[in-house]
Amino acid sequence: MKVAIIGQGYVGLTISAYAGEFYEVVGFDKNSRIVDQLNNGTSHIEGVESATLLRWIKAGRYRATTCEADIADADLVVIAVPTPLSDERKPDLSFIEAACKTIGENIDRPILVINESTSFPGTLRNYIKPAIEKYSKKSVVHQYAISPERVDPGRSDFNQKNTPRLFAGLTQESSAKTREFYSRFCDNLIEVSSPEVAEAAKLFENTFRQVNIALVNEFAQIAHSLGISVYETLDAANTKPYGFMKFTPSAGVGGHCIPVDPTYLAAAAEENGAPATFIRRANEVNLEMSEYIVNRVQADNNGSLQGKSVLIVGVAYKPNVADVRETAAELVIKHLRDRGAVVSWHDEVVGTWHEEISSPLSGADISIVITKHDVASIRDILASAPYVFDTTGRVPGAKGL
Ligand SMILES: NC(=O)c1ccc[n+]([C@@H]2O[C@H](COP(=O)([O-])OP(=O)(O)OC[C@H]3O[C@@H](n4cnc5c(N)ncnc54)[C@H](O)[C@@H]3O)[C@@H](O)[C@H]2O)c1
Numbered sequence: 213m214k215v216a217i218i219g220q221g222y223v224g225l226t227i228s229a230y231a232g233e234f235y236e237v238v239g240f241d242k243n244s245r246i247v248d249q250l251n252n253g254t255s256h257i258e259g260v261e262s263a264t265l266l267r268w269i270k271a272g273r274y275r276a277t278t279c280e281a282d283i284a285d286a287d288l289v290v291i292a293v294p295t296p297l298s299d300e301r302k303p304d305l306s307f308i309e310a311a312c313k314t315i316g317e318n319i320d321r322p323i324l325v326i327n328e329s330t331s332f333p334g335t336l337r338n339y340i341k342p343a344i345e346k347y348s349k350k351s352v353v354h355q356y357a358i359s360p361e362r363v364d365p366g367r368s369d370f371n372q373k374n375t376p377r378l379f380a381g382l383t384q385e386s387s388a389k390t391r392e393f394y395s396r397f398c399d400n401l402i403e404v405s406s407p408e409v410a411e412a413a414k415l416f417e418n419t420f421r422q423v424n425i426a427l428v429n430e431f432a433q434i435a436h437s438l439g440i441s442v443y444e445t446l447d448a449a450n451t452k453p454y455g456f457m458k459f460t461p462s463a464g465v466g467g468h469c470i471p472v473d474p475t476y477l478a479a480a481a482e483e484n485g486a487p488a489t490f491i492r493r494a495n496e497v498n499l500e501m502s503e504y505i506v507n508r509v510q511a512d513n514n515g516s517l518q519g520k521s522v523l524i525v526g527v528a529y530k531p532n533v534a535d536v537r538e539t540a541a542e543l544v545i546k547h548l549r550d551r552g553a554v555v556s557w558h559d560e561v562v563g564t565w566h567e568e569i570s571s572p573l574s575g576a577d578i579s580i581v582i583t584k585h586d587v588a589s590i591r592d593i594l595a596s597a598p599y600v601f602d603t604t605g606r607v608p609g610a611k612g613l
Pocket residue numbers: 218219220221222223224240241242243246292293294295307310311314328329330331360361362363364365468469
């Protein structure tokens with residue numbers, strides 16, 4: 213069976229690496245730099261080993277391409293393209309639309325189309341299927357299914373094999389074929405009654421994280437106002453063996469999922485006349501953390517940041533990955549610059565960001581730790597400035613939340 217995977221980023225390349233053991237995979241991506249790199253056997257995604265890619269390339273079971281016609285003879289297509297927010301912070305399905313166009317214009321026999329991109333309930337039925345039909349030259353009848361991706365880049369304990377996977381087809385035939393496809397490399401497949409349930413479940417999982425992170429971020433501010441340690445209090449609450457799940461405070465939420473997916477759910481809710489006030493407020497609380505942190509740092513530094521050199525330590529959105537999408541570091545830097553600080557950043561894992569290279573971990577007036585990678589030594593962080601503020605709870609000896 214030949215499988216075409218549209219989008220070779222975090223989700224698409226991860227699936228390619230697993231599927232390559234059992235199927236012939238063509239990875240279609242619009243980015244020619246990524247495609248060239250992949251065809252040389254170099255992975256750009258944490259958790260996908262270059263050695264695995266090379267193995268599949270040598271065995272003739274993997275090839276990346278920018279040529280749409282290369283997907284024409286695929287028996288199954290997986291959509292794994294971005295689903296960001298527009299400038300007005302509304303769901304932006306333009307990448308999905310482009311993927312549908314590629315499928316519609318290039319595949320003229322019935323196949324199975326599986327969407328792994330995250331989107332609001334009804335996307336598969338009311339958007340993807342009609343869009344592919346719109347672009348198809350012939351009136352070909354494809355099968356359609358959704359299987360929202362749950363990959364957590366950089367994580368080693370849960371992977372494609374042992375992470376339960378939700379799925380649902382628009383028909384029984386598409387559900388059966390979807391099960392058959394994933395069962396080779398996923399141990400636990402959970403079929404739900406409709407694609408809308410699978411789509412909503414994915415959004416709710418990430419909304420659950422978003423609101424709990426907002427809650428703990430608000431609690432960090434309350435604990436500070438009470439003069440108690442937020443970390444000690446959370447550890448104390450966490451001794452309860454049931455009914456509590458520990459989240460830790462931070463400078464905000466980052467990555468492609470948690471800051472974005474809840475807005476997809478809120479948009480769907482509001483479109484259907486249901487309130488999403490809790491989700492909207494959680495988003496605000498998380499966004500406001502950056503200003504709260506800068507206020508704390510300013511207050512500790514004689515009430516002014518004017519002309520101070522401030523080093524941001526860790527700009528990735530989470531530890532041990534190079535992903536800077538929606539990183540909270542961005543807003544912290546903006547608030548610091550608005551107050552006249554001279555800001556630089558250090559992140560060995562990210563290396564280059566906004567066409568700037570990582571600065572040395574030394575010589576600042578103030579260091580603010582946004583993300584603590586394992587490679588960053590606590591001793592070096594503490595020595596990098598006379599005043600160090602830690603937002604992660606992972607730098608003992610620093611000031612912090
Ligand atoms: N990154 C995660 O941890 C994660 C986890 C679960 C779900 N998701 C969801 O999966 C989807 C993909 O996310 P990602 O993190 O893999 O994105 P990504 O940005 O890492 O990769 C997307 C890739 O798609 C390519 N692309 C864009 N438009 C294209 C098109 N029309 N045709 C071909 N290629 C195209 C881009 O060049 C890019 O390489 C999103 O909906 C996201 O919300 C992501």
